[in-house]
Amino acid sequence: xxxxxxxxxxxxxxxxxxxxxxxxxxxxxxxxxxxxxxxxxxxxxxxxxxxxxxxxxxxxxxxxxxxxxxxxxxxxxxxxxxxxxxxxxxxxxxxxxxxxxxxxxxxxxxxxxxxxxxxxxxxxxxxxxxxxxxxxxxxxxxxxxxxxxxxxxxxxxxxxxxxxxxxxxxxxxxxxxxxxxxxxxxxxxxxxxxxxxxxxxxxxxxxxxxxxxxxxxxxxxxxxxxxxxxxxxxxxxxxxxxxxxxxxxxxxxxxxxxxxxxxxxxxxxxxxxxxxxxxxxxxxxxxxxxxxxxxxxxxxxxxxxxxxxxxxxxxxxxxxxxxxxxxxxxxxxxxxxxxxxxxxxxxxxxxxxxxxxxxxxxxxxxxxxxxxxxxxxxxxxxxxxxxxxxxxxxxxxxxxxxxxxxxxxxxxxxxxxxxxxxxxxxxxxxxxxxxxxxxxxxxxxxxxxxxxxxxxxxxxxxxxxxxxxxxxxxxxxxxxxxxxxxxxxxxxxxxxxxxxxxxxxxxxxxxxxxxxxxxxxxxxxxxxxxxxxxxxxxxxxxxxxxxxxxxxxxxxxxxxxxxxxxxxxxxxxxxxxxxxxxxxxxxxxxxxxxxxxxxxxxxxxxxxxxxxxxxxxxxxxxxxxxxxxxxxxxxxxxxxxxxxxxxxxxxxxxxxxxxxxxxxxxxxxxxxxxxxxxxxxxxxxxxxxxxxxxxxxxxxxxxxxxxxxxxxxxxxxxxxxxxxxxxxxxxxxxxxx
Ligand SMILES: *Cc1c(COP(=O)(O)O)cnc(C)c1O
Numbered sequence: 001x002x003x004x005x006x007x008x009x010x011x012x013x014x015x016x017x018x019x020x021x022x023x024x025x026x027x028x029x030x031x032x033x034x035x036x037x038x039x040x041x042x043x044x045x046x047x048x049x050x051x052x053x054x055x056x057x058x059x060x061x062x063x064x065x066x067x068x069x070x071x072x073x074x075x076x077x078x079x080x081x082x083x084x085x086x087x088x089x090x091x092x093x094x095x096x097x098x099x100x101x102x103x104x105x106x107x108x109x110x111x112x113x114x115x116x117x118x119x120x121x122x123x124x125x126x127x128x129x130x131x132x133x134x135x136x137x138x139x140x141x142x143x144x145x146x147x148x149x150x151x152x153x154x155x156x157x158x159x160x161x162x163x164x165x166x167x168x169x170x171x172x173x174x175x176x177x178x179x180x181x182x183x184x185x186x187x188x189x190x191x192x193x194x195x196x197x198x199x200x201x202x203x204x205x206x207x208x209x210x211x212x213x214x215x216x217x218x219x220x221x222x223x224x225x226x227x228x229x230x231x232x233x234x235x236x237x238x239x240x241x242x243x244x245x246x247x248x249x250x251x252x253x254x255x256x257x258x259x260x261x262x263x264x265x266x267x268x269x270x271x272x273x274x275x276x277x278x279x280x281x282x283x284x285x286x287x288x289x290x291x292x293x294x295x296x297x298x299x300x301x302x303x304x305x306x307x308x309x310x311x312x313x314x315x316x317x318x319x320x321x322x323x324x325x326x327x328x329x330x331x332x333x334x335x336x337x338x339x340x341x342x343x344x345x346x347x348x349x350x351x352x353x354x355x356x357x358x359x360x361x362x363x364x365x366x367x368x369x370x371x372x373x374x375x376x377x378x379x380x381x382x383x384x385x386x387x388x389x390x391x392x393x394x395x396x397x398x399x400x401x402x403x404x405x406x407x408x409x410x411x412x413x414x415x416x417x418x419x420x421x422x423x424x425x426x427x428x429x430x431x432x433x434x435x436x437x438x439x440x441x442x443x444x445x446x447x448x449x450x451x452x453x454x455x456x457x458x459x460x461x462x463x464x465x466x467x468x469x470x471x472x473x474x475x476x477x478x479x480x481x482x483x484x485x486x487x488x489x490x491x492x493x494x495x496x497x498x499x500x501x502x503x504x505x506x507x508x509x510x511x512x513x514x515x516x517x518x519x520x521x522x523x524x525x526x527x528x529x530x531x532x533x534x535x536x537x538x539x540x541x542x543x544x545x546x547x548x549x550x551x552x553x554x555x556x557x558x559x560x561x562x563x564x565x566x567x568x569x570x571x572x573x574x575x576x577x578x579x580x581x582x583x584x585x586x587x588x589x590x591x592x593x594x595x596x597x598x599x600x601x602x603x604x605x606x607x608x609x610x611x612x613x614x615x616x617x618x619x620x621x622x623x624x625x626x627x628x629x630x631x632x633x634x635x636x637x638x639x640x641x642x643x644x645x646x647x648x649x650x651x652x653x654x655x656x657x658x659x660x661x662x663x664x665x666x667x668x669x670x671x672x673x674x675x676x677x678x679x680x681x682x683x684x685x686x687x688x689x690x691x692x693x694x695x696x697x698x699x700x701x702x703x704x705x706x707x708x709x710x711x712x713x714x715x716x717x718x719x720x721x722x723x724x725x726x727x728x729x730x731x732x733x734x735x736x737x
Contacts, residue, residue, distance in 0.1 A: 006196055009189050013062055018074040023087045028058035029187045030218040032093065034124045035143060035420035037428050038086050046073065056584065057126040059187045094221060099149020100713070105721045112276035113151035114720055116141060117264055117285035119256070120163075120245055121156045121226075123219055125584040127186065128162040129226070131245055131547075132512040133609055134320055136583070137384075138281055139219075140418035140609075144708035146220030147420075147441070150716060153273060155264040155285075157256060158183065158215050158226035163245045166547045166580045170486050172563025176550045178244065188215045188226070191271070200231070201266040204341055205255050210238045212259060214267050225271065227263050246549065254330050254338055257370065261287025269295065277720050280317045280378065283328055283370030289315050289377035290356075294346050304346050308377075316719050317378040319371060319410070322391045322606050329367040330357075359398055375399055375410075380719045383412040384607040385627045391603050413718065414628055415607040416711040419443045419703070422613035424591035426463050430455060444713065446704040453700070457692045458685075464594075464618050464695070465502065471592025472500045474585070475543055478578045499573050500541050505679045508593035508619075510545035510581055513555040516604040519546065520561045522597065524664040529565075532668060533574040538676040541574040542597070545581040545589060586610070591617045594691075595675060598623035599647055599663060601656065615702035618695040620644050622670060624663060632702050643697040645670050 007015070014025035027033045033042060043058045044051040046065050054060040073079045101108055108114075118138040122130030130136060138154070145152040161178040169175055183190075191214045193199045198213045211233055215226045229241040241255050265288050268275060280286055289311060296307045321327055330338075335354065343353035355361055356376055357368030375381055375396060383389040389412030397405050420428070420440050431439045434455045435448050442448045480496040500506070513519045522542065523529050533540050544562050548555025565575045578585050590596065590613035598611050598621065605627040612628060614621060621644035623629040634642045647670065648663040678691050704710070717724055 006192065009059070009187075013059065017062065018067075018071050020074040020080055021070060021083070024062060024083065027086065027090060028062055029189070030090070030220065031123050031127075031143075031187070032090060032146075032218070032220045033058065033086070035418065036086065036089070037425045037432075038082060040425050042082070042086065045079065046070075055126050055128075056124070057186060060126075060182075060185045063185060096149065100709075101149040101151075101716065104713075105716055105724050107723075108151050108276070108716075108721060110151045112274055113153050114145075114277040114279055115153055115155055115264075115268055115273070115275035116145075116279045116281060117155045117260065117288055118281040119157065119260060119284040121154060121224060122583055123217070123224070125582045127217065128181065128582065129156065129159050129245060130583075131163040131549075133607075134282060136417075136586075137415055137609060140416070140421065140708045141281070141712065142219045142222045142224060143418040143421060144416075144712045146222040148709060148712055148716075149221065150712060150720075152222050153268070153275070154219070154222060154224035155260070155267065156224065156226050157242045157245075157260055158188070158228040159245045160228075160230050160240070160243045161247075164247070164547070164550055167485070168482065168559065168563060168577075168579055170488070172560040174548055174556045174559055183215065183228070186217075188217050190215055191225075198231075199270055201263060201270050203259065203263050203266070205238065205241065205258055206337060207341075208235055208238060210234055210241065210259075212242075212263050212267070214271070225264075225267055227259055227267060229259060250330065250334060253328065254334050257284050257287055257328070258338060261285050261289075262291040264288055265291035265295065276314070278315045279715075279720075280315065280374050282318065282320050283374050286317075286370040286374040286377070289373065290342070290346070293377075294342075297346065304348055304352075312377055312379045315374075315378040316380040317374040318382050318384065318413075319374070319392055320384055320606050321371075322383075322388055322395070322603055324395060328370040330370075331367050332365070335368045371396075372399065380722075381410045382719065383410060384415045385631065386412050386414065387603055387627065387630050388412060388606040391606075411718070413711060413714045414631060414706070415609050415612075416705070416707040416709070417609050417612045417616070418708045419616055422587065422590060423616040424467050424587070426466060427591070427617050430459065430463055443707045444704055444710045446700075449700045449703050452696050455696070457687055457689060460618060460692060460695065461687055467592045467617065468506060468594070469502045469592075471506070471508075471543070471588050472502055474588045474592075475500060475576050475578055478585070479576055482579050495572070499576055500543070501539075501573065504539045504541045504574070505595070505676055506593050507540060507542040507595045507597050507622075508589045508614075509542060509597045510578075510586060510589050511598075511608075511610055513546045513548040513558050514552065515554045515558065516601045518599050518601065518660065518663075519544065519555075519558045520565075521599045521660060521664050522667060523561065523565055524660060525668065528668050530568075530570045532671055532676075533571040535676070538680045539574065540671060540676060541576075543576050543578065543589060543593070545578040545585055547581055586613075590614045590619065593619050594679060595619065596621050596623070597667075598626075598629065599667065600624055600626050601659065602626040602648075602652065609706075612702065612706040615698050615706065618699055620694055620698045622647060622667070622675065624648055628706060632706060634697075634701060640674070643694065643701045645674065 010025045010029035014022045043061050046061050051061055120130040120135030122135035122139040142154050162181055164176040165179055167175045191199045200211045200213050203210050210229055211231055212227045212229050217224050230239045241259055278288055293307055293311045357373040358366040359372055360366055383392040392410045393405050393408035397408055400408050435451050476496045476499050483493045548559055562577050566577055596611050596614040596619050602624055603626055608627040611621045624647045633646050636642050648666045651662050653659050682688050
């Protein structure tokens with residue numbers, strides 16, 4: 001789609017900049033910059049304070065910078081040199097023809113990309129349309145697809161107010177609030193038609209016609225299209241359809257899923273994009289299969305049942321939820337109000353239509369399940385770790401009554417993380433030095449990571465220490481701001497200056513505060529926890545961050561208990577919680593901690609990815625054997641962990657109280673007997689040699705497996721282009737330390 005000769009927002013911005021800085025606009029409008037090593041200074045150096053104020057938004061910082069400051073930068077040879085070399089790298093990246101995918105799957109083409117649908121995308125903190133792991137995974141998926149040259153477009157929703165923002169009041173209770181996303185100031189482009197008007201698609205939602213416009217943001221070579229119903233010509237209620245991520249009740253939820261699924265397919269058609277594959281990342285997008293079918297029926301005049309097989313052939317599905325209650329289901333009443341007109345268009349009866357989402361056929365009271373619809377309409381389905389694959393097959397045997405559990409057609413592709421995004425620039429620089437200039441393009445190769453052994457202990461240690469100091473400074477800054485904002489006492493505000501100590505063993509725990517993640521497990525036995533944190537010779541400290549969903553009272557109570565601990569006299573400087581968790585704080589945490597803690601109720605963590613981010617920075621995992629850690633954790637002949645620790649080992653019970661006790665005791669024991677002694681065991685130079693050995697093992701064993709380049713190559717060879725499965729050798733042998 002062209003803008004009919006009109007300038008794109010990037011071009012408009014570029015015209016306002018001094019000549020030597022004009023290409024900054026191209027960088028600002030493509031999130032590629034956010035995974036370069038230069039990301040730390042490129043835009044921030046324009047105006048560090050304003051950079052904070054505008055939420056690290058590159059388009060906004062350029063718009064708001066004074067011409068005086070811009071011309072100052074334009075005559076700074078250091079800045080210009082850095083910019084020119086980055087622009088050269090960017091141009092080369094965007095033009096690259098000889099990509100991984102062009103070698104292994106030349107039959108894929110930009111004409112027929114993979115359309116990747118997801119309700120949330122976590123690309124960067126300046127585009128706050130994500131809530132947690134699912135969104136971050138989707139963002140990392142697009143970034144690696146771009147790096148590997150996989151033709152892909154993303155489809156999502158542009159939420160006017162995104163996910164809620166978090167503030168904690170004086171009693172430690174979470175207060176939720178919302179902030180408007182200023183779309184026109186963000187690195188987004190509103191797609192226009194040939195008349196220069198916003199390109200729109202129409203949908204029938206709750207018996208009203210809703211017009212939806214489409215924004216585009218660039219993630220390297222991948223375009224992410226985001227749908228937005230906030231238009232003046234819509235009913236005021238419908239303008240809020242894309243208001244909030246996971247904000248409303250079942251009614252809002254189904255409406256948003258109609259916009260994502262059905263609207264998403266219509267948007268692709270309007271954009272002239274004809275995907276080869278529709279990838280439904282989680283069930284939220286499953287209605288898209290119906291719209292693909294409806295359009296095909298319209299085009300060919302065939303019945304739904306005649307086109308069904310060809311639609312299945314084009315759709316694939318990834319499930320992320322290991323409990324039945326986590327899958328979206330909609331009542332018959334809701335389905336009537338949203339789809340009564342639609343099944344008529346599909347020439348299906350209500351019964352035929354409802355059967356597509358029914359777990360059990362022939363039961364008129366069965367609600368409509370999005371996962372059921374996705375499994376029926378997709379040729380391939382996968383869970384997100386080996387264990388989650390098992391759990392999913394077991395959960396969905398009901399749909400395949402003639403098959404045994406192990407024959408249920410749900411496989412698994414274990415999640416990963418985008419290495420350049422989550423590796424601290426200071427570590428990336430170290431890898432460039434010891435693993436090679438091109439390390440970022442070779443992250444799936446274990447031989448490359450084996451060279452981590454060549455990094456001198458001292459060098460790894462000082463870099464890690466810098467990142468830990470950075471985390472502590474960030475924590476102090478944020479906690480201080482929160483205390484000021486709550487109007488706490490002067491002493492309490494000043495006390496943040498001694499909060500946490502860079503020489504103390506530092507644990508991180510950050511993720512959504514869903515009760516199953518047991519955020520306060522480490523505090524379960526108060527006496528023991530005080531002894532561990534306050535140990536005079538071998539103290540431990542912990543930094544928490546995370547939001548509880550606004551409707552999740554139990555999650556909010558967990559946060560409140562942690563906040564009580566932050567004020568506890570015996571351990572005041574050893575426990576901190578950073579409010580309003582986002583990608584930026586997430587990066588600081590995974591890059592700066594010694595140990596990453598993960599203690600979900602097994603097997604409820606389908607994969608988990610934050611622990612994988614830690615590995616790229618030399619952090620070590622201490623986790624329940626759930627999700628990806630079942631595949632990552634390795635033990636030596638003595639049964640002890642070689643590249644991290646396992647909480648609770650193999651003791652499982654269905655009694656939650658008992659399980660919490662077993663797991664917390666196991667965690668305390670690990671901290672007291674293994675983790676702290678190892679960390680504080682120093683040589684004459686004060687270097688913890690054995691600890692560094694384990695840091696290196698954590699990097700070497702996990703990095704080549706749990707990255708999204710490996711994950712994307714699995715999706716390409718097993719799901720997107722299965723014909724090539726035998727010719728690609730994407731997963732390399734596991735590295736054994
Ligand atoms: C990685 C990440 C998550 C996912 O964490 P889990 O370990 O999967 O629970 C959530 N939120 C943010 C901001 C992240 O960066």
